[in-house]
Amino acid sequence: MGLLCRWLSCRTVLLVSCLLTGFGISICFFARGILFLSIMFGALHGLSLAGIFVSINAILAQHFDKRRNTAFSLLMAVTGLNGFLIPPLVQFFYSTYGSRGAFLLLGAVLFNAFPAAITIKSPAWVTRTKTFHFSFRNVPFRRRSKVMPVTKRSSLSDDKTKRTEYRFGPADEAHNSDGLVTLREEDDTSKNLVFKSVNHTIVDKMPKLGRKKFSISSWKTIATHFLTLSFCIDSISITALIVSITTFILVSVDLATDRGVTASKVLYIQYVFSAADITFRALVGFIVDRNILSLQAVMLIGFLIQAIAFEILVWVFALPSMMMCSVLIGMSSGFRMPLQAPILIEDFGVDLLPVMMGGANFFLGLVNVARPTLIGYCRDKLGKYDMLLHILAAVNFVVACMWTLRLLVRRQRQTKEVDTALHGRANRTADEQFPTENSHHATTYIS
Numbered sequence: 001m002g003l004l005c006r007w008l009s010c011r012t013v014l015l016v017s018c019l020l021t022g023f024g025i026s027i028c029f030f031a032r033g034i035l036f037l038s039i040m041f042g043a044l045h046g047l048s049l050a051g052i053f054v055s056i057n058a059i060l061a062q063h064f065d066k067r068r069n070t071a072f073s074l075l076m077a078v079t080g081l082n083g084f085l086i087p088p089l090v091q092f093f094y095s096t097y098g099s100r101g102a103f104l105l106l107g108a109v110l111f112n113a114f115p116a117a118i119t120i121k122s123p124a125w126v127t128r129t130k131t132f133h134f135s136f137r138n139v140p141f142r143r144r145s146k147v148m149p150v151t152k153r154s155s156l157s158d159d160k161t162k163r164t165e166y167r168f169g170p171a172d173e174a175h176n177s178d179g180l181v182t183l184r185e186e187d188d189t190s191k192n193l194v195f196k197s198v199n200h201t202i203v204d205k206m207p208k209l210g211r212k213k214f215s216i217s218s219w220k221t222i223a224t225h226f227l228t229l230s231f232c233i234d235s236i237s238i239t240a241l242i243v244s245i246t247t248f249i250l251v252s253v254d255l256a257t258d259r260g261v262t263a264s265k266v267l268y269i270q271y272v273f274s275a276a277d278i279t280f281r282a283l284v285g286f287i288v289d290r291n292i293l294s295l296q297a298v299m300l301i302g303f304l305i306q307a308i309a310f311e312i313l314v315w316v317f318a319l320p321s322m323m324m325c326s327v328l329i330g331m332s333s334g335f336r337m338p339l340q341a342p343i344l345i346e347d348f349g350v351d352l353l354p355v356m357m358g359g360a361n362f363f364l365g366l367v368n369v370a371r372p373t374l375i376g377y378c379r380d381k382l383g384k385y386d387m388l389l390h391i392l393a394a395v396n397f398v399v400a401c402m403w404t405l406r407l408l409v410r411r412q413r414q415t416k417e418v419d420t421a422l423h424g425r426a427n428r429t430a431d432e433q434f435p436t437e438n439s440h441h442a443t444t445y446i447s
Contacts, residue, residue, distance in 0.1 A: 002358020017051030026107025073285025076338040273330040280334025300403040306332035307396035
């Protein structure tokens with residue numbers, strides 16, 4: 001889906017996916033066997049959900065910059081409310097109209113996403129062509145780089161001596177200079193100076209997240225991003241997060257029942273999980289955007305808490321203790337769930353977000369294929385989920401160690417950047433106090 005978003009557009013993928021997700025469920029009204037359900041409900045509905053997830057995250061990332069984490073946080077908090085609304089609604093449809101009626105009505109409910117999707121589109125700056133007129137006040141140039149070579153005579157006499165002057169200096173000197181960029185050329189016929197004002201016009205097309213024409217080189221460039229260490233850590237983190245949470249939701253009822261919790265009280269485990277999850281989904285964006293905690297620190301804390309909670313869950317049997325573990329798992333889930341897109345954006349940028357998110361979710365899908373075998377082995381062969389909980393705790397602890405290293409590397413890099421900035425500022429201050437000719441311009445004479 002990420003490649004489709006880049007090739008077509010995020011909005012196109014979103015519109016088509018919203019239509020297919022409702023159709024894939026409604027058509028199950030005519031199902032006559034498991035194969036039909038597997039194709040329509042499993043494959044078609046699953047693909048459409050993947051398209052919605054990738055495209056809506058990409059479009060949201062385009063619309064927000066300064067408060068991007070807060071935007072993702074609120075989005076995930078609202079979607080988390082589905083855990084309270086959809087299950088009772090499906091149960092009502094099933095008890096009133098049967099399984100076929102439930103498929104038909106649930107599909108009709110999901111079709112309501114299409115009108116909302118029509119109003120969603122990428123912001124204008126994504127595809128808008130911008131024109132810039134540069135003078136000395138706003139011409140972009142890097143420190144100690146050539147602003148404009150000016151070829152001119154040393155005087156207006158017949159002396160053929162002329163020079164090419166290159167001016168160097170910090171960026172603010174160019175921005176604070178007066179006048180337009182002026183190119184001075186020598187007229188071969190009159191040996192006089194001809195002054196030509198050059199108003200530089202640069203047409204800059206912003207990176208477009210919509211339709212792209214793929215070539216072999218572009219495919220190779222995209223493929224190289226999947227081989228980076230950053231993508232490996234990000235995809236492993238997203239996979240560990242989703243697999244851990246969904247596995248807990250799947251086995252929590254059986255786990256509590258096996259430990260003597262009555263059926264009427266089992267649902268409390270999932271209720272407290274959902275409440276903690278939604279609460280921290282709404283909070284984590286504010287925490288990151290206000291620099292209370294960094295993105296890396298939040299991921300580290302979330303995986304560490306989840307590893308501890310899964311390990312404690314192996315040894316407790318009372319309902320209050322299991323509910324406390326459920327709260328911890330919900331907190332860790334809400335801490336990290338809204339940050340899936342932001343961690344990819346930080347490593348690869350907004351332009352590559354659909355592709356990288358699609359690749360991360362593809363890796364997640366491969367792991368999910370093997371999960372039923374592991375759950376079945378623990379349930380049918382071992383008769384309990386202790387080994388499964390140990391594995392989840394170990395995986396989360398390993399990922400927490402990865403984010404610990406990333407956090408240390410980030411802080412070391414920030415320290416170097418601060419030292420470099422302070423050293424550069426000290427050098428500029430010294431140049432201002434003791435100016436030299438070479439610090440402002442260099443002149444080359446050409447005979």
